[in-house]
Amino acid sequence: MHKLLNDRPGERMLLLGNEAIARGAIEAGVAFTSTYPGTPSSELSLNFFQMSRESDLHFEYCTNEKVALEVSAGAAACGVRSMAVMKHVGLNVAADALMTLAYVGVKGGMVILTADDPAMFSSQNEQDNRYYAKLSGLPMLEPSSVEEAHRIVADAFDISEQLQEPVLMRTTTRINHSSGVIDLGKIRPRRTQGSFAKDPLNLVTVPAVSRKLHVKLLQNIEKARELSEASPLNRLEGDGPWGIICNGVSYNYVKDAVAELGLAGKSRILRIGFTHPLPARKITEFLKGCEKVLVVEEGEPFLEEGVKAFAQEAGLTLPIRGKAPELFSRLYEFDPGMVRRVVGSYFGVAWSARAPVDLSDVPPIPQRPPTLCAGCSHRATYYEVRKAAEELGVETIYPSDIGCYTLGLLPPLSMADYLICMGSSTGTAGGFSKVSGRKVVSFIGDSTFFHSGIPGLINAVFNQHDFTLVILDNGTTAMTGHQPHPGVDMSQLKMEGFGRISIEAVVRALGVPHVTVIKPYKVKKSIDAVKEALQFKGVSVIIAQELCVLYAASLKLPRRKPFHVSEKCQNHRVCMSRLACPAFYVWNDRIKIDATLCTGCALCAQICPENAILPVKDEKK
Amino acid sequence: MDTKRLVMVAVGGQGNLLASSVLGEAALLSGVPMRMSEIHGMAQRGGVVESALIFGDAYSTIISDGDADVLVGFEPAETLRALGKCNERSVVITNLAPLMPFTVNIGQGVYPDLKKLQELIRAKTARLIAFNATALAREAGNVLSVNMVLLGALTQTGVLPFSVENVKTAMQRKTKAAFLEANIKAFDLGFAAAQAA
Structure with a gap:
């Protein structure tokens, strides 16, 4: 159960x-x-x-x-x-x-x-x-x-x-x-x-x-x-002339700050948990008991503006502060230490214990941004699109969308130029293509395509835009943890009672004049198909089909053999400089492949100028 | 009780979240109030996973710079990156086996020197326990048990109010039965390594 x-x-x-x-x-x-x-x-x-x-x-x-x-x-x-x-x-x-x-x-x-x-x-x-x-x-x-x-x-x-x-x-x-x-x-x-x-x-x-x-x-x-x-969700705690009004997790930081600064007996807290509509009378009563008030809330001054309005109506003139350069920011999240510091400085209470260690002599540490997984088919598709554009000599703009594939924005792939929201790749592409004079290639994931990519594509067909849309169809909603979407084959999950919508059938039904399906692990064929699409005048769609590697592993599908770099390697490092798959590492100035990470997609093997990357041989043979 | 704040940092896939869940269970078993938070949206994409665990009477679920009593790092560069969480009285436990960020592989940045890294941490904090937890995990029979090695070392420091029995019972409840033997061995190896450090 x-x-x-x-x-x-x-x-x-x-x-x-x-x-x-x-x-x-x-x-x-x-x-x-x-x-x-x-x-x-x-x-x-x-x-x-x-x-x-x-x-x-x-x-x-x-x-x-x-x-x-x-x-x-x-x-x-x-x-x-x-x-x-x-x-x-x-x-x-x-x-x-x-x-x-x-x-x-x-x-x-x-x-x-x-x-x-x-x-x-x-x-x-x-x-x-x-x-x-x-x-x-x-x-x-x-x-x-x-x-x-x-x-x-x-x-x-x-x-x-x-x-x-x-x-x-x-x-x-x-x-x-x-x-x-x-x-x-x-x-x-x-x-x-x-x-x-x-x-x-x-x-x-x-x-x-x-x-x-x-x-x-x-x-x-x-x-x-x-x-x-x-409502008890809007509750008063403590007693004292200094007032603190707060909500959400800020309340926790306030509680810890009050304890550590020794403000019990000097301060009262109004915790707002019923945020809208605000309890005008309760807030006004609270203000009447205070000499000065600090509003502690992440984000916008939502409470602060409400509280100030209530004070004005009641003719109260006590100081009420919240968002200010020397107090709280509208940016980012709060943390206990920051709230402690601001509460302390606003009410004039010193606190000096537990200073963070001095990091001034710590050398820069290389970043570890999240990256496309080893063997991710998006890496293959990105390589192929870039290669096709290079070979055709066309200048490109790559509007992207929301999903794992957005991680392709980082070098060496560098395959995202513009993103605002879910589905924006299909809409924005129309604007870019009309006015930029460049070839526009947009990327969208399968789940995002269903979510809000389709209206933009319909618009493109109707208004006769000129761009290529690449639908990165990895068979699941990968980024958020492999949730199903309308294109998912639910029988693979052994679940009944679901329909299935074919992305290809949808795209064709919309009247897209040039539709190709590619298997991104087949590099040469895919590059040829991409070239054809890029040369087509009008809306073209490429559907790149390959299951997410993590999803495939969770379905317990058969694994491909990992690859290794053989002695034929001349150290051109095309694999590293073009793909930077996380399965690569450098050892004694040579590229190696971590066999536990390699999924055997063979992308690197297909682009190696010396054909030096080969499958690991079975030990039993 | 005294509030104790623990920060754990790891690279996605190193088992940081399972270690947190074992400690959470240990707290539940020993009746210690506990809250924790984690940032794990990109864990499977090779990013950094950070957990904050707060034991005792506190409301916050995150830990500010300078507030950590203990920092456990599953990877040496990540330990150094999180060092700002510590103050001069903090205890730091770190694995010494690097996982090279791909940014280094493509020539963006240099991996810090491990000897210098230890000197820096030792000079700035109360105690550094540094050893190759990956090697000990391998010795225990499961290279993925780095998390349990580090839990052993953490338990040895006595900073958290848990007995060895508590933590082992929690491991039994939260880890897969097939791996329990290797995990217990990993825990014991980590415990001994911290004793020797």
Whole structure:
């Protein structure tokens, strides 16, 4: 049985934040779940997926976040408790649905989890999704710890059902990827089937209906504000003239700072966990008891601006500070030491213990950026495209997209020139090709193609753009941990009950005039095919098919023999300078191949000018 | 209880996260409050994996520069890179077997000299325990048990409030049965290496 389906309340378990949230949802009786995977939320959906295979929990990997939100909204409209999970930028994709779902509301509880990524450990931006609560008018809850993340899910469902509208739950990477000890609670029975009551004058958002629904939404915000005023999630701790208002993980750093700086008795903390709507009366009362206030929040001055507005309305003139050059930044994530330093300096309390060691005489350490795996087929495709462009003598621009293949931006591959968001490779290519006078070759992964690459390609066919789109089809959503997508052969995973959409059939159906499928480990054939596509005037698509090496290993597919560098090597180092596969290393000024890392893709063997790279011979023979 | 802060750094694939999970289990077994965090989005792509483990009464799940009581490095250059987490009273444990970053292979940067690296760490911190954990893992019968070798050394320092029995029971619960014997041997070799250091 999946460990999160354990029905022994009171047991304690060390859980990852994402596991704790999944468990919290199960305890709250969630019956319908959906996602598009994205770090730092990926393990949350993975656990739903696993549990759905052995229980009546419904889970879907969806084509994108908008669809994920919509399927869950449909279930919630029928009274079924549902949850849509996504990373912060995923909510941008789902925002169109979100904004009007806020008008329409739900019958069963619906929680939308947004996992924000301050400091951008694995994201293209660090937007602060608290503003989505303000923009949509929906309630938002924010836990400070893994333990609280586990408990808060049930609150979110209850509030959602009480107000008949979705509730946003916001986490940050340091909640999702931290672990804590969880006391398991009782699992509320899942109600997997609901019923739909037709009510078009409240559910079909034509202008006349929406004008009425907006009134209801504004009334709901006031009801939510009363809940926020009374909620223990917005709680006062300690007593003293110095006030600290904080949320999320910043609360932890504040608590540790207060203990280490000896501020107990001198300070009071208002921890905001019900972030929208803010509890105006509670905050105003808090301010009245303070001489000065510091707002501690990662990201944007969301709380700070709210608090200052409440102070103005109440005619309070005490100093309230947060974001400032000498205090907190809007950039990146906070850490305990930084919060301790700022809290100390703002309130004039010195702290000097535990100075970091002096690193001024430490030599520079070579970087270790993440890189494409040994044997990754993207490396082969990138080499082939570059080689084809070189041989044709064409100048190129390479718009890229979001996935493992973005790692191809680093030298020596250097195969990414422009990236803004999921699916942007197909849209931006049109602009580049119209005005740059250069050959544009865009790259997109298979999962990303389904997510949001298709509309850009349709646009290109309709507007007769001139570029080549390379779809790097490695048969899985590799970057986030090998989740399925609509093109995945689920029978390989021994799973039934799924359809399968052929990327090639989609591309041909869109009327793309030049479509080629290549096997990137076949270097010469692939280069020829790429050359043909590059010379084609109009939209051409190359589908590079080869399973992700890590995925293939997890499927226990037969391994290819590793290669070694034989005595024929003349030390040209073309393999290293063009491919830099992590299986290569230098030993006594010669390139060697680590046989434990080599997957036998034979890419290097095919480009070696001396044909010096050969399969390792079987020892038994 | 006193708060103890442990930073563990490794290269993706070295088993840092399993080591964290063993320590988490050991904390659960011994009733020690524990929180931890990890950055592992790119772990399988050869990047650096960093875990922060905080034992005792603290709320934070990450560790700031200068705040670590112990730093365990699975790879010498990564230990040096994370040295800013330490203060002059910190204990540092490091594997001495390098894993060459591909940036060095393509001529971007020079790998630090191992002797100089140890001198630097020793001069700046309270204690350095440095040995070839990869060789000991191989000796234990599983080259992938570097993590368990280092857990042995960590347990020997006594900085964390766990007995050898606690950690071994946690290993039994969290590692695959087929590897347990080699893992226990690796742990013992690491423990002895730290004793001798």
